Amino acid sequence: MKNILEVFLGILTAMGGFVEIGELVFTVNAGVKFGYKLLWMVVVGTVGIIVFGEMSGRIAAVSSQPVFYFIRQRAGYGAGLLTLIAANLASLLTCAAEIGGIAILLKLLFGGNYFLLAFLTLVFLLLVVWFLSFQAIERIFGLLGLLMLVFVAAAFWLGPDWTSMASGFIPSVPQLETTSDYFVYAYFAVALLSSIMLPYETYFYASGGIEDGWNPSAINQNRIIVIVGFSLGALLAVALMIIGALYFAPLLIEPQMPGTAAMAPAFLFGKWGLIIALLGMFFAFSGAAIENALTGAYNISQFFGWNWGKYRVPKDAPRFHLAWMIMFVLAALIIFTGVDPVEVVEYSIVFSIVILPLTYLPMLLAGRDTDYMGPYANGWLAGILGWAYFVLICIAALAAIPLLIITHGGKG
């Protein structure tokens, strides 16, 4: 019974934590620009994060070693160090964007000065991570992030044409007006893939498995959580794209702020729809900010072999605890410069895909190593999918920055 409850909570947590500010903005805008035509990319990204999430969880359960241990071991110190710097930079930018996003949401809910609210957000996040256990953080922000399901209800309420929506799940290159539109389509495809497969998710998931004390007996639990949890989370991404296509596109609005996205549930369900949407985003963005700050601390501690883990008191892992605090403070400083959080997240998402191959190759190599993993090494399905996705993310990594420049950040 306890195991079933654990799996159930794990699924809900994975689902509630699926969407953060970057995915929200990119997915709604993909719907505005291309209707249902990029739905297939949500499926591609979700299968990808399931493949590598499962692999990282399995490796953590079997070896009790996290992703960055393998990156250093398999890629060597030099390449490992570069991956660490790039991964932590991406996490820092994502954390900054989430803090800015939370400050905007607080302003929309309660009013006040944006910078003061950003400072209060920093204090709030520091206190939450300092006082709450890992499990409590996971559950509270994951479960309350489920308030975002109001977007699924809104998408359903808008009455999508199910047949044309279904055709959007078939990978295709649609007929577009200009060459520039094709580049924008490619940019959104790459950005959606990256926003769903953000590398911090696997770093955090594997480290979280070790924090939760996983061992080989948790492998099936891990598998169910990633497959069901991430698939249900993808429903939310699909809903956001439908809202983009059916609500914002006819109004000629390309949402650039979280508050604009919340106007769709408000239109359908009134003030309560608006408040639920804002609160759902608050918990989802807060969860993502915490995950990114902790991920930065996990990565650096694991790479240099320091003591790490939220379950360890600060006296036993001082550098780990100092690292997540520094991540929060640096992220807040980025926001205090006045930079637009949504612009920050656009760059962090594109930058993230560039480091995806460096993250997933060591994991693939460790996951298939029978000396290390014994009977739990990658099976044929994990192997084929893992290598196929590795090729895909390498192509996306090469294309990401040129597409960012050519399309002016996806604007055309």
Added chain:
Amino acid sequence: MTKRSRHFWIEAVLLALVVVSVAAAITVSELSPLTKDDLRLEIADLRSFAQDGAQLINQHLAGQTTQTFFDSQAEQIKLKVDSSLKTLRNSSAKPEIETDRQQAVGLAQQLSSEFDRLSTSQLELERSGPRLKTLGKQLREMEERMK
């Protein structure tokens, strides 16, 4: 130098080159005169802000938002409009699109003024919605013309 440290430096230089190239591309694009495409994108942003504002007013008048949400969201849209206005004003444009740039500055100014007036009275709010829609339409026409 060992093979390992040579690899490290090669990787470090490649990474630095990528970062420097992106930074250079962004700087060059910021400093160079507005092209037709740049101008069209700024106009598209302004059109989206005008439409966003009009929809915000509609939903507020229909009782679908709170007063705090309305005020804060309007303030954020105005900040974005002002940022676009600043870009349009401060950038030089190629001679063939200079007239279009001036027209875009005019529309952006009107848009900014509309957002300034938003919270003054209910009556003013009811008038602002259609005015923002009209501005959105004008910006849309301009955007289409520049494709």
